Amino acid sequence: MLSKLVHNVxxxxxxxxxxxxxxxxxGLTIAREANLSKSFSSITVLEKENKFGMHASTRNSGVIxxxxxxxxxxxxxxxxxxxxxxxxxxxxxxxxxVNRCGKVVVTRNSNxxxxxxxxxxxxxxxxxxxxxxTKEKLSKYEPLAYTYERFLWSPNTWSASPKxxxxxxxxxxxxxxxxxxxSTKVSSVEPHKVITEKGExxxxxxxxxxxxxxxxxxxxxxxLYPPYKLLPFKGIYLKSNKAIKTFKSHIxxxxxxxxxxxxxxxxxxxxxxxxxxxxxxxxxxxxxxSLFEGLDLSITPEIFSLQxxxxxxxxxxxxxxxxxxxxxxxxxNIIKEAQKLTYYKLxxxxxxxxxxxxRPQLFNTDKRCLEMDFVFxxxxxxxxxxxxxxxxxTCSFKxxxxxxxxxxxxxxx
Numbered sequence: 001m002l003s004k005l006v007h008n009v010x011x012x013x014x015x016x017x018x019x020x021x022x023x024x025x026x027g028l029t030i031a032r033e034a035n036l037s038k039s040f041s042s043i044t045v046l047e048k049e050n051k052f053g054m055h056a057s058t059r060n061s062g063v064i065x066x067x068x069x070x071x072x073x074x075x076x077x078x079x080x081x082x083x084x085x086x087x088x089x090x091x092x093x094x095x096x097x098v099n100r101c102g103k104v105v106v107t108r109n110s111n112x113x114x115x116x117x118x119x120x121x122x123x124x125x126x127x128x129x130x131x132x133x134t135k136e137k138l139s140k141y142e143p144l145a146y147t148y149e150r151f152l153w154s155p156n157t158w159s160a161s162p163k164x165x166x167x168x169x170x171x172x173x174x175x176x177x178x179x180x181x182x183s184t185k186v187s188s189v190e191p192h193k194v195i196t197e198k199g200e201x202x203x204x205x206x207x208x209x210x211x212x213x214x215x216x217x218x219x220x221x222x223x224l225y226p227p228y229k230l231l232p233f234k235g236i237y238l239k240s241n242k243a244i245k246t247f248k249s250h251i252x253x254x255x256x257x258x259x260x261x262x263x264x265x266x267x268x269x270x271x272x273x274x275x276x277x278x279x280x281x282x283x284x285x286x287x288x289x290s291l292f293e294g295l296d297l298s299i300t301p302e303i304f305s306l307q308x309x310x311x312x313x314x315x316x317x318x319x320x321x322x323x324x325x326x327x328x329x330x331x332x333n334i335i336k337e338a339q340k341l342t343y344y345k346l347x348x349x350x351x352x353x354x355x356x357x358x359r360p361q362l363f364n365t366d367k368r369c370l371e372m373d374f375v376f377x378x379x380x381x382x383x384x385x386x387x388x389x390x391x392x393x394t395c396s397f398k399x400x401x402x403x404x405x406x407x408x409x410x411x412x413x
Contacts, residue, residue, distance in 0.1 A: 015041040016205030016411065019194065021186050021218060023047030025057040025162075025393055026385055027210035028169045029400035035176045037404055039411070043178045044202065046194070048185035048211075053166040055212055055287060057393065059357030061237070061267050061275065062162050063250065064088060065391040066103070066154045068123025068130050069262070074373040075402075080391050081127040083398035084156050087165075090397060096164045097270045103157035103250035104138065106147035106341060112254040113149055119254070120152060129156050142249045144344045157250060159270045162393065186211075189221045192381065206407060209384040213286020213360035217299065219384045224377055228386065229306050230299065231363040231370070232286045233261075235278030238334055238351035244274040251341045259321070260361070260372055260389060264328070264337040275354060276338040276346070279328040280321065282307055286360050306363060316369045362387040376403070383407055 018040040020027045031045050049055075064087050067080025091098045107113050116132070123130035131153045138145055141153050173180060187197045194202050209218045216230055252265040267275040284303050287294030310318035327333045331353070335346050362371040374395075375386035383403060392399070 015039060017042045017203070018044070018206050018208065018407075019202055019204035020045045020208045020210060021194065022209065022211035022215070023049075023052040023180065023182065024055060024210065024212055024388075025053060025166060025169075025396045026212075026388055026399055027208070028052065028166070028173065029396040030208055030210060030403055031173055031178050032169055033397075033400040033404045035173065035178055037408065039408055040206075044204075045173075045178065045180050046184045046186060046196075046202065047180070047182045050183045052170055052180065052182060053162075056357050056360070056388070057166055058162045059355050060162055060390075060393045061278065062159050062270060063103075063267060063394075064091075064098075064156070064158045064160055065394040066123070066128045066130065066157045067126045067391070068119050068128045068152070068154065069255070069257075070126065070391075071122060071372075072125040075376075076373055076391060076395070077122065077126045079374075079395045079398045079402070083391070083395040084128075086397040087160070087394055088156065088158060091158075091160050091165065094168045096168060097161045099159040099268055099270045099272065101157075101159060101247075101249045101268045102141065102153065102155045103252060104142045104145050104147075105152040105154070105252045105254060106138075106145050107150065107254050108148055108340060110148070115254045115257050116150060116152060118257060123152070123154075128154065130154050142247065142251060144247055144342045145249075145251045146341060146343060159250075159268055161270045186218065186221075189218070189382075205381060206411075207382045208403060208407070209382065210388075212388055213358065215360070215384060215386045215388070216362065219377060219386065222379055222382045222384070224379050224384065226375070226377060226386070227364060227366040228362040228371060228375070229365055230286065230303055231306055231310070231361050232283050232288070232303065233280045233359045233361055234283045234288070234356050235280065235359060236328065236334075236356045237267075237275045237277035237354040238331060239269075239276075239354035240274040241350045241352050243272040244268075244349060245272050246344060247274065247342075253341060259316070260370060262390070264334060266338055266341060274349065276334050276351065277328075277354075278357070279325050279334070280359070281325045281328065282318075282322055283358060286358055288358065289356050310363075313368070359389050360387070361389055374399070376406070378406070378410070
């Protein structure tokens with residue numbers, strides 16, 4: 001029982017120590033929430049890189065999602081609407097640059113219309129601020145967008161700066177004397193102790209694992225063997241090389257709702273640049289940003305083996321997805337796909353490749369499909385945040401509240 005961690009010394013209870021492994025947006029917001037709770041004697045965050053948030057936390061689109069893509073029975077569905085509000089309010093309160101552009105989701109055919117209706121129902125069930133309109137009203141929200149019959153309007157789908165947001169949270173944690181330690185990679189875990197690659201030892205009463213693409217590996221190191229394997233996907237964007245103030249809102253297609261990817265779309269950044277993307281290209285490691293960059297031989301063989309298996313069986317249409325997405329390695333194909341959404345001639349804009357991000361997607365080995373939701377696991381004094389897929393960035397403040405509530409309930413029972 002975690003309650004045993006709260007000891008009595010001379011009739012007074014002592015607070016447990018908290019160690020967080022992973023210094024991305026999720027780990028840092030958990031540290032922030034833990035500090036606000038005043039429930040811990042010390043809070044330490046370990047990050048393997050020389051800076052915090054170097055991966056998905058600052059390599060995402062910066063879109064604050066509104067929560068209508070996800071089924072109401074999922075954590076993503078339950079979290080996202082409130083998470084959207086929490087992140088928008090944090091940005092406003094702390095003067096973090098935002099673009100309050102909103103988003104339209106448009107259709108291209110009658111099949112899309114059916115999926116659009118499903119997204120609307122999900123949004124309403126999830127508490128999202130969302131409206132369903134006929135195409136006659138589209139010009140009010142985005143005159144440059146094209147739709148078949150109807151479209152969704154999401155006023156709270158804003159853009160923010162991931163880097164400014166992360167910097168503000170880090171500043172807040174430093175001022176609160178939370179220990180932020182970088183360039184420190186955990187190699188093994190023992191009861192109430194982690195050992196780093198440098199041989200350092202960090203002791204803890206409670207450990208929270210929020211290490212992104214390496215969360216599953218660390219969970220296994222803690223003695224958990226859930227029915228998952230890592231199957232990462234790379235998202236590549238194109239970004240205009242100058243600000244484009246022509247568009248009023250994001251333009252998204254109706255996605256294949258059986259997959260967790262949203263398709264090529266147009267995104268307005270917080271500072272009015274235009275981004276096209278992202279792709280969903282299979283890669284061989286959670287940090288495999290280019291052909292040989294970031295390959296991790298400790299996990300690449302297992303990922304490659306899983307990819308071959310999924311190609312042969314076409315599990316969750318993986319073969320079809322991989323073939324379709326591979327064409328987006330060519331810049332003109334991304335532009336061509338995005339052009340289906342808008343009347344604006346995208347070829348008139350000069351685009352450059354933008355820093356790719358990698359989705360630490362899990363594959364459910366029991367069901368032979370992609371895991372569509374966040375995964376939270378616990379073993380003894382360790383808690384694990386797995387499958388931090390979109391909208392993990394948007395949901396970070398809400399995820400932190402949820403994880404801390406679960407930890408504190410365990411301590412008190």
